[in-house]
Amino acid sequence: MAELSGVFHQPFGAQVAAWRERLGTLLPTSRWTDVWHGEHDHAFMVAGALKADLLGDLAAAVGKAIEDGTSIEEFRRDFRATVARRGWHGWTGEGTKAGEAWRTRVIYTTNLRSTYAAGRFAQLVDGGFPFWVYRHSGAAEPREQHLAWDGLILPSDHPFWFTHFPPNGWGCGCYVVGARSIKDAMRKGGNPMVLLGDDWNTRDPKTGEPEGIDKGWGYAPGRTVVEQVRAAVAAKVATLPQPLASDLASSIENPPPPRPPELREAKNLKDTARLVVEAGIAEKEVAWPGKVQLDAVNQVIRTLWDLKHRFEMVPLQAVGSATLIARATAGLRSTSKAHAWYAPRVRAMGWDRSGLEFGDWWEKGGWAKLPLDRRLAARDRKLDEYRRLQAKGIERLPEGAAKQAAQRAHDAGLWQFTVDYPGDEAPRGVAVHETGHQLHFSHWTEINDAIHGWNQQGWHLAVSKYGSSNAMEFVAESFVLYNLGPEHHWRIKPELLAVFKAKDRWNV
Numbered sequence: 001m002a003e004l005s006g007v008f009h010q011p012f013g014a015q016v017a018a019w020r021e022r023l024g025t026l027l028p029t030s031r032w033t034d035v036w037h038g039e040h041d042h043a044f045m046v047a048g049a050l051k052a053d054l055l056g057d058l059a060a061a062v063g064k065a066i067e068d069g070t071s072i073e074e075f076r077r078d079f080r081a082t083v084a085r086r087g088w089h090g091w092t093g094e095g096t097k098a099g100e101a102w103r104t105r106v107i108y109t110t111n112l113r114s115t116y117a118a119g120r121f122a123q124l125v126d127g128g129f130p131f132w133v134y135r136h137s138g139a140a141e142p143r144e145q146h147l148a149w150d151g152l153i154l155p156s157d158h159p160f161w162f163t164h165f166p167p168n169g170w171g172c173g174c175y176v177v178g179a180r181s182i183k184d185a186m187r188k189g190g191n192p193m194v195l196l197g198d199d200w201n202t203r204d205p206k207t208g209e210p211e212g213i214d215k216g217w218g219y220a221p222g223r224t225v226v227e228q229v230r231a232a233v234a235a236k237v238a239t240l241p242q243p244l245a246s247d248l249a250s251s252i253e254n255p256p257p258p259r260p261p262e263l264r265e266a267k268n269l270k271d272t273a274r275l276v277v278e279a280g281i282a283e284k285e286v287a288w289p290g291k292v293q294l295d296a297v298n299q300v301i302r303t304l305w306d307l308k309h310r311f312e313m314v315p316l317q318a319v320g321s322a323t324l325i326a327r328a329t330a331g332l333r334s335t336s337k338a339h340a341w342y343a344p345r346v347r348a349m350g351w352d353r354s355g356l357e358f359g360d361w362w363e364k365g366g367w368a369k370l371p372l373d374r375r376l377a378a379r380d381r382k383l384d385e386y387r388r389l390q391a392k393g394i395e396r397l398p399e400g401a402a403k404q405a406a407q408r409a410h411d412a413g414l415w416q417f418t419v420d421y422p423g424d425e426a427p428r429g430v431a432v433h434e435t436g437h438q439l440h441f442s443h444w445t446e447i448n449d450a451i452h453g454w455n456q457q458g459w460h461l462a463v464s465k466y467g468s469s470n471a472m473e474f475v476a477e478s479f480v481l482y483n484l485g486p487e488h489h490w491r492i493k494p495e496l497l498a499v500f501k502a503k504d505r506w507n508v
Contacts, residue, residue, distance in 0.1 A: 145212025
């Protein structure tokens with residue numbers, strides 16, 4: 001199974017076409033303002049890079065990130081090698097680690113986001129969507145004006161899009177989706193109550209751009225090369241076998257996501273608490289349980305980071321050690337004995353040591369104290385017990401989709417105590433389960449409507465024993481199935497699956 005983070009690093013054909021359009025001109029510049037607005041569609045520049053060989057090497061490094069999905073750390077290695085090889089000095093940020101980190105992040109994210117936007121603009125035009133919807137990125141510290149535009153639905157030919165098509169500033173992660181109708185726009189996050197004021201195009205005298213847009217960003221990336229990008233993608237589709245061509249064409253309706261900023265790895269367990277706050281995953285620094293593997297904690301943090309960017313949820317106040325959460329959050333009097341838990345009242349996720357161990361469920365907790373032969377025998381007895389309970393439940397079900405799914409799960413031996421990730425990704429699976437609770441409490445009424453009749457209809461018998469215990473565990477276990485991949489979606493109640501897909505910004 002592919003890691004969750006993998007969905008953020010897939011090549012995007014229209015973005016690649018927009019990028020290659022820029023490569024036709026490598027433009028030496030002294031200042032970032034030397035290339036303005038739509039001129040960026042036709043040229044590649046890095047402020048201060050005046051030599052052709054230097055620009056060529058920098059363009060190659062950026063191209064790897066766009067076409068191969070390489071990380072910012074790999075880009076930074078390429079940047080350092082280029083600077084050393086070409087003897088480039090005097091660039092802004094030179095001389096300190098913080099300065100280099102800032103400069104490389106600006107080059108990396110600006111090029112990735114602007115070429116994504118250019119490719120997406122061409123896709124929206126090519127798709128003929130009558131309505132476009134402005135979506136906010138979900139950043140932990142949002143720009144007030146960008147957040148105010150979230151959900152704005154406008155006709156595709158509205159002049160707003162000529163100046164406000166995102167990104168609308170340095171580091172902006174907003175994006176636009178297309179819709180066939182107002183109802184379709186609402187399904188994709190549009191809100192008819194978000195209206196455009198009469199002063200939407202008033203210029204800020206300091207920037208010369210409309211209010212809320214950074215200097216130099218008041219244009220639609222890719223608008224001037226729409227036809228070139230469309231032609232490049234059409235030519236690519238014409239050379240592909242039919243299944244691949246159809247898949248590429250379908251990306252117009254369901255584009256890959258804009259990539260979130262790269263998340264660094266925590267250096268040690270003490271650093272994990274800082275990383276959680278730095279990344280905007282939670283508000284308070286809380287230590288993680290001691291004597292656990294750093295790889296496990298990093299796996300959990302990466303999972304929470306990825307899911308934070310995919311789903312709109314109530315933000316977390318604290319994440320970390322279950323025994324320390326109570327000290328960091330007001331109103332939590334006691335902690336659960338579970339390996340990990342989500343407390344909605346105080347918006348916290350707590351972990352104990354066993355929730356951060358690699359290996360399957362039978363290798364953790366009290367089971368691990370038994371000799372191997374007794375442990376395996378106990379596991380087999382439990383699995384047989386689960387199968388008998390499942391079979392009895394299936395016998396009582398009326399004919400229908402739920403019974404068919406439950407019987408299929410029984411025949412395949414899939415109904416176990418809990419839906420597990422592979423042993424080397426066990427902490428990730430725990431994090432997905434707890435995020436399922438966070439998503440449930442974030443969209444309480446909508447999800448509860450979707451799961452109505454979950455146990456009477458028998459959908460729990462296609463999920464897990466733990467998912468049969470109550471409605472909240474049913475949702476969390478179903479969410480794990482959703483994130484394991486489309487091959488597991490047949491086990492999810494269709495109405496709940498539809499909510500997951502609607503809430504998933506990128507519907508992987």
